[in-house]
Amino acid sequence: MTSNTDNHFVAQAVHDLGSALWFGGAVMGIAGVNKSGSDLSQGIDRIRVASSAWSRFQPAQFGGIAATLLAGLRLTQVGGRRIALQKGFGAVGGLKAGLAVAGAGATAYAAYSGAQIGKLAEQAQQRGETVEVKDATLPTAGTNPEIQKWQSRQRVTQFLVPALAGANIVCNSWLVQSYRAGATAKGVLRRLLPD
DSSP states (O other): OOTTSSOOHHHHHHHHHHHHHHHHHHHHIIIIIHHHGGGSSOHHHHHHHHHHHHHHHHHHHHHHHHHHHHHHHHHHHHTHHHHHHSTTHHHHHHHHHHHHHHHHHHHHHHHHHHHHHHHHHHHHHHTTOOOOBSSSSOBOTTSOHHHHHHHHHHHHHHHHHHHHHHHHHHHHHHHHHTTSHHHHHHHHHHHHSOO
């Protein structure tokens, strides 16, 4: 394989696998992890189950994000000619990069919010207070206001993360399709011919 070809399947595979891990993990968090504690009777246990699951998954999740970002950077490097020649390629590539960075930030903030919920719940438990929650992200009428605040933040970010990760995947699909010969020719002609 020579460096003057468009064949960069390893970077594309690493990017796609990382994105799949990131997106899939975020969806699993919403659908499964954060809700799983609702099957337990104690509020503190509802939070502990989600906190434990997320802390175990975090290295894999941030590995997926790192793979997405680093492989995305490599794909941008090898697609440099297309950015200059093919209309739309640079704009979508820039949007994709922005979505990836925003998604990484949202994921980090979601992790921080979850850690705050866990910390506040443990502190309340140590003070002898009953920790009341429906699940890791949903409060009850009796939930400590500080825990409620972080649960509210967590609920927003838990949906923001897969939305940003998914949008990143959609942009990547557009970029991959733009490598097709017909799409390349149209993009170059649109760049050369004024609207």
